[in-house]
Amino acid sequence: MSDVLSLHEIANWQLAPEMGEVRAALPALQRGFVWKVRQVEELWDSIIRRFPIGAFLLSPFDEKQGKQRFKYEQKHEQVDAVTFTPTHHLLDGQQRSTAIALGFMDVWSESSDSGSALWVDIGEAPKKRDVEFIFRVLTRSHPWGYSRDDSSKILTTQYRREALEAYQQATPAYKDARVAQIPLSVVWPWDAIAPIPFAFVIAAVRESSSVEQAREYLEKQLRSLNFFVSSDKYKELVQAFDGSNQCLSNRLDTLLIRVWHVFQEKNYQIPILTLSLDEFSSKATLNLASQDKANEPAPDAVETLFVRINSSGTRLEGEELMYSLLKASWSEAPNFIDKLQHKLALPSRIAILCAGLVLARETDQTKLPPFISNVSDFRRFMHDEKYFSKMQAFIANDAVKIFEYAHSYLTGHNFALPAVLAAELAQRSPDVFFLLLRWIDRMQQEKLDMQLKTDDHKKMLGFLTAISWFAKDKTQVVSHLWPKLQEAKASDRGGIKSFFSKRNFKSAFELTNSGDYRLLPLIPPDVLRGAFENRILSGVRNYPGIKEKDSIIWTKEWNWDRWLSNTMPIPLKNWYADSYNESWKRSVNTQKELSGWYLEAWQVFINSLWDNKSILLYSQRVSLNQWFPDFDPSLPDSMEDTNRPWDYDHIHPHSYLKNHKKIPQLIKDWHGSIGNFRAWPLELNRSDGDSAPSSKLQRHEDRESSVINDEMWPFWEKSTPLEDFPHSYLADPDCHKQRAALVEAIIRRFVALYEEWYKTLKIGELTR
Numbered sequence: 080m081s082d083v084l085s086l087h088e089i090a091n092w093q094l095a096p097e098m099g100e101v102r103a104a105l106p107a108l109q110r111g112f113v114w115k116v117r118q119v120e121e122l123w124d125s126i127i128r129r130f131p132i133g134a135f136l137l138s139p140f141d142e143k144q145g146k147q148r149f150k151y152e153q154k155h156e157q158v159d160a161v162t163f164t165p166t167h168h169l170l171d172g173q174q175r176s177t178a179i180a181l182g183f184m185d186v187w188s189e190s191s192d193s194g195s196a197l198w199v200d201i202g203e204a205p206k207k208r209d210v211e212f213i214f215r216v217l218t219r220s221h222p223w224g225y226s227r228d229d230s231s232k233i234l235t236t237q238y239r240r241e242a243l244e245a246y247q248q249a250t251p252a253y254k255d256a257r258v259a260q261i262p263l264s265v266v267w268p269w270d271a272i273a274p275i276p277f278a279f280v281i282a283a284v285r286e287s288s289s290v291e292q293a294r295e296y297l298e299k300q301l302r303s304l305n306f307f308v309s310s311d312k313y314k315e316l317v318q319a320f321d322g323s324n325q326c327l328s329n330r331l332d333t334l335l336i337r338v339w340h341v342f343q344e345k346n347y348q349i350p351i352l353t354l355s356l357d358e359f360s361s362k363a364t365l366n367l368a369s370q371d372k373a374n375e376p377a378p379d380a381v382e383t384l385f386v387r388i389n390s391s392g393t394r395l396e397g398e399e400l401m402y403s404l405l406k407a408s409w410s411e412a413p414n415f416i417d418k419l420q421h422k423l424a425l426p427s428r429i430a431i432l433c434a435g436l437v438l439a440r441e442t443d444q445t446k447l448p449p450f451i452s453n454v455s456d457f458r459r460f461m462h463d464e465k466y467f468s469k470m471q472a473f474i475a476n477d478a479v480k481i482f483e484y485a486h487s488y489l490t491g492h493n494f495a496l497p498a499v500l501a502a503e504l505a506q507r508s509p510d511v512f513f514l515l516l517r518w519i520d521r522m523q524q525e526k527l528d529m530q531l532k533t534d535d536h537k538k539m540l541g542f543l544t545a546i547s548w549f550a551k552d553k554t555q556v557v558s559h560l561w562p563k564l565q566e567a568k569a570s571d572r573g574g575i576k577s578f579f580s581k582r583n584f585k586s587a588f589e590l591t592n593s594g595d596y597r598l599l600p601l602i603p604p605d606v607l608r609g610a611f612e613n614r615i616l617s618g619v620r621n622y623p624g625i626k627e628k629d630s631i632i633w634t635k636e637w638n639w640d641r642w643l644s645n646t647m648p649i650p651l652k653n654w655y656a657d658s659y660n661e662s663w664k665r666s667v668n669t670q671k672e673l674s675g676w677y678l679e680a681w682q683v684f685i686n687s688l689w690d691n692k693s694i695l696l697y698s699q700r701v702s703l704n705q706w707f708p709d710f711d712p713s714l715p716d717s718m719e720d721t722n723r724p725w726d727y728d729h730i731h732p733h734s735y736l737k738n739h740k741k742i743p744q745l746i747k748d749w750h751g752s753i754g755n756f757r758a759w760p761l762e763l764n765r766s767d768g769d770s771a772p773s774s775k776l777q778r779h780e781d782r783e784s785s786v787i788n789d790e791m792w793p794f795w796e797k798s799t800p801l802e803d804f805p806h807s808y809l810a811d812p813d814c815h816k817q818r819a820a821l822v823e824a825i826i827r828r829f830v831a832l833y834e835e836w837y838k839t840l841k842i843g844e845l846t847r
Contacts, residue, residue, distance in 0.1 A: 083348035086126070086179055086341070089135070089172075093149040093180040097163035101351070103137060104165035105173060107145025107406035107413075110399045112177045117230040119178040120214040123197070123277070126179075126347065127337040128211055134350035135172035140165045141356060145410025150177050151184065151193055170354065181216070185278040186264045187304065194219050196263040199280060200227070201319060201330040202272025212334060214277065215268040220724070222246070222261060224268035234269060236726050236761070242269035243761050249306040257762050259709065259724050265306045273315040273327050275301065284338045293335050294320070401457040402427035405434075405470075408461050415474045421486040421711070424505040424512070429482065430474075432513055434460065436481070437473050439517050440524075441466075445562035447510075447554075477523070484519045484529060485512070494537055494839050496544070497700040499723065500693055502712040508547040510557040515543060518564060518578055525569040527576055534841060539579040541840030546587070548693050549599045551683065556587050556597045584845040590663055590676070599684045600659060601842055602651070604834035609650035611826050614643055615745075625745070625822050628815040637745045644682045647674075651681055658846075688753075688833060692727070695753045698835040702784040706760050728759040730776070730785060731798055731821060732769045734806060741810040749822060754829030757785045769806070771799040772824075786832060794824035 084101060092103045125132055138144075146165065169176065186196045200213040205228050215224045223242035226232040234242070243261075247254045250265040268274045279300045287293035298320050307313050318324035319331045341347040405412050416426045424432070434457065438448040460466050489501040496504070505512045522529060531539065550556045563583050567575045587598040602610075615632070618624025622642060625632055632642075647655075655677040663676060688694065696703065703710075707724050729750070736742055736750060749755070763781075772795040776782045782792055798821035800808060808814045809821070837843065 082351055084135070084351055085345065085348055087183070089176050089349060090180040090183040092169070092176060093151040094183055096152060096165075101137070101167055102163060102165045103167045103169040103176075104140065104146045105149060106168045106170070107147055107410040108403045109147065109169075109173055110403060112150040112174060114174045114178060115231065116216045116218075116225050118174070119181060119197070119216050120230055121210060122175060122178045123182055123199075123214045124210040124212055127334070127341055129337075129341065129347050132175055132349070133172075134352050135176070136170040136352050136354060137167040138170055138354050138356050140167050144168055144356065145406060147406070147413060149173070149180070151180050167353075168356075182277050183281060185276070185282070186262070187276060187278075193263075197277045198224075198268050198271065198274040199277045199334065200268065200271040200274045201327055201334055202315075203326070203330070212330075213271070215271060215274060217263055217266060217268060219259060219263065222258065222263055222266040224270070227268075227270045236728075238269055239726075240761050242266075245269075245310065246306075249309060255762075257707070257724065257760065259707070267307055267310065267312055271312060273319055273330075274312055275316065276304075280334065280338055281342065284335065284342050290332070290335050290339050293339065294331070297335070397454075398425075398427040398431050400454055401434075402430045404454075404457060404461055405430050408467065409471055412471075412474060415478065418479050419482050421483070421490075423482065423486055423489070423502050424509075428506065428509065429478075431457075432509065432516060433474050433478050434470060435513055436478075436516055436520055437466065437470050440473075440520070441469070445565055447558045447561040477520070481516055481519050481523065484523075485515055488515070488519075488531075488536070488539065489543075492533075492536065493701065494533075495540060495700075497696060497703040498707075498710055499703070499712050500544075500696055500700075503693065504543065504547050508553055510554045511543055511547045514557050514560065514564070518575070521564065521567075521575050525575060527569060534844075535577075535579070537839065538581075538584075538841045538845055541836075541842045541845055542579040542584050544693070544697070544836070544840065545584075545601060545842065545845075546598060548691060549601060549684070549687065550587075551596045551599065555591070559587060559597055581845050581847070588659070588846070594676075596680060596683075599687070600655065600680050601837065601846060602654065602681075602684060603843060604830055604837050606650050606654045607833065608830045610648040611830065613648040613650055615826065616823060619649075625819045628812060632745055633743045633812070633815075633818070635744070637743065637748075639744075639748050644685050645678070647678055647681060652677070655680070688829075690751070691753055692756070694832050694836050695756055696758055698786045698832045699758050699784065703758065706763070725758045725760045727756050730755050730757055730772050730787075730795070731825070732771075732806075734769050735809060739807040739810050743809075743818065745822060746809055746818060749825045749829075752825065752829055753832055754825035754827075759785075772796065773799060773801075786835065787828060788831070791824060791827050791831065794820045794827060798824050 081100075088099050088101065091098050096102060096104075122132060146168075181193075181195055181197050184193050184196065186193055196217045198215040198217065200215060202213070204210050204213050207228065213227055215227075216230075217224050221233060223234055223239055226234055233239075243258060246261055246266050247256065250261075253261050253265065275297070279297055283293040283297035283300065284290075287296050301313070301316060302308060304313075315324065315327060319327035322328045412430065413426060416422070416429055419429070422429060435448060438460075460470070485505075486501065489496050489504065490498055495501075519529075546553055546556050560583060563586075564575075564578055567578055569575050588600055589597070591597060612624075613619055614622050614624075616624050617626065618630070618632070623630045623632060631637070636642075652674075659677070663673060703725070710724055712723070731750065733750070736747060776785060776787060776792070776795060782788075787795060798817055800814065800817060809818055
């Protein structure tokens with residue numbers, strides 16, 4: 080075997096894995112593709128400048144190490160049609176090899192859509208970027224590409240809207256399509272100067288006998304892109320090819336010459352190092368480990384090798400490393416996890432949750448089992464043959480049903496969570512999700528009816544989301560509830576099936592033995608509305624509200640902390656005293672101390688609700704499910720910074736506040752709250768983002784999707800002057816009516832969003 084490989088040979092590991100003398104596969108221990116867009120783009124700039132990109136480390140293929148597919152390998156039908164035997168395992172170089180494969184992928188001529196595409200821009204690179212050519216990665220979530228100036232940043236909303244409209248017009252078949260429905264074969268990087276599909280450049284060079292011939296070949300290929308030839312970007316390329324733009328023409332020649340040197344002259348090859356894993360003895364490592372005082376198994380030598388290889392790149396650690404250990408011990412594990420139709424969480428998180436559920440079955444303790452949160456714990460369990468066999472049996476036989484039930488409970492009705500919030504709960508609140516999984520597991524073990532009455536189902540969701548969104552320490556709340564779940568009997572009236580009950584929920588609000596909160600008291604919407612009425616809308620003697628033009632609330636006297644969160648409006652004082660006096664007295668000594676606890680609870684509550692996007696998304700769940708029925712947030716493209724198919728839009732434009740002095744601080748404080756935000760798809764908002772609410776919300780269906788009812792609408796409608804007006808109008812005291820209407824519109828909607836969650840999921844019944 081040669082000690083060097085060409086770029087094409089490396090790309091073929093994914094694009095044509097049955098070809099070549101060296102056919103590399105990924106060992107099970109490897110993690111997935113994790114590079115960001117910027118890393119891919121800069122690698123290709125390095126390649127065409129003939130910078131070294133490091134050697135690849137291979138080992139002879141060993142069935143014991145298992146096998147998994149590369150990122151782009153499964154995108155090609157021939158992989159399933161042709162049986163091939165790998166010759167080697169790729170120990171180091173997965174990220175680079177995948178980035179290399181992307182450069183060869185021609186989504187314009189292939190039937191499959193890889194989910195990513197690579198372009199190169201022959202326009203001058205920005206001076207602040209240390210590259211000669213700007214490579215552009217397009218993805219399904221960002222078909223317009225990332226920022227040309229900084230590929231770690233996404234394009235502005237205005238650019239994305241413009242791009243979407245242009246793509247829809249360029250290909251009539253997609254004139255009404257959502258972003259996720261438009262294939263990468265009919266889009267181009269929006270803010271590029273003169274972009275070219277890089278696969279075309281490679282093909283032109285490889286199929287030609289000279290640079291001049293490659294130029295002609297490339298021009299012919301570009302003309303075949305009907306969707307692209309009418310764009311301004313193509314016009315720039317025409318001038319590059321005919322020489323009327325000398326600068327772009329020179330840049331085009333430079334690009335072709337550089338790619339020619341790399342591919343035709345074959346003076347750019349990747350060094351290959353080969354290492355036999357048989358040189359490492361796992362048994363020796365384990366024998367040494369037995370001498371440890373704690374009898375803890377040491378890392379397997381192969382595992383240590385992988386960790387150290389990854390230490391210089393994107394580190395393999397945490398849940399990803401634990402999942403790799405599972406795959407290394409049991410290469411079939413991913414096959415069982417892949418059976419899940421709706422994963423909710425990444426495979427690594429699912430594997431760890433399964434490990435925790437096996438532990439929960441094996442313990443009679445009333446304490447939350449030690450959630451496998453570190454590699455040494457997980458490694459110890461993997462070396463326990465009894466535990467490991469139970470783990471295998473659980474994943475193979477029970478896990479799929481449990482996770483599918485979890486998905487059904489979280490998303491299965493019009494009152495349930497939209498997919499993004501279900502995935503958020505699993506990923507960001509693993510302890511809460513684990514509580515749900517353990518409840519389902521117990522229900523299954525006891526062979527209980529899994530069907531819930533509608534009200535009980537709503538209370539379950541209210542129970543779980545309240546902990547996820549309002550617990551000061553989620554793990555502490557789950558630890559408090561855990562023994563109640565473990566000790567519940569199937570035959571008891573308040574047993575397993577009734578676990579998500581008022582009695583258990585209310586217990587989570589009690590102060591800890593050390594006098595701290597577990598779960599913040601959830602203020603009823605009418606009480607919250609009364610507090611805002613008391614302090615802002617109508618006001619009281621020391622806190623005059625917004626009704627009068629000369630009220631001090633419009634001056635520097637207003638301060639969020641002093642006016643609202645650091646003092647207790649009368650309706651709140653009364654509610655806290657009525658609801659928590661008795662249960663909290665056991666943890667405090669004097670009434671003064673009790674008032675202090677109430678005040679702190681109020682402060683944390685209002686500040687956490689202020690920007691709670693989860694509450695916002697729940698209130699818009701019906702529209703989100705209608706707009707994005709196929710959106711699955713558990714299948715992220717790891718090159719994405721964000722893959723949500725909507726933006727957060729200011730209903731009253733943020734631009735009205737920019738660079739305008741003398742706008743009251745009251746307006747600034749509330750303008751950034753969820754009361755003025757909505758989740759909104761690009762394809763539904765083609766108007767200027769600076770449009771006034773009276774224009775944005777003219778249609779009733781748009782108001783309904785924005786959670787603005789008929790009672791709130793007049794305030795939004797009156798929040799700007801009726802005719803042409805300067806965006807600085809909020810700084811003008813003579814626009815008092817509009818300023819007051821805006822504040823009331825935002826506050827009313829702020830409470831309405833919270834109320835939608837509170838009432839729909841029966842929070843009041845759980846806490847009453």
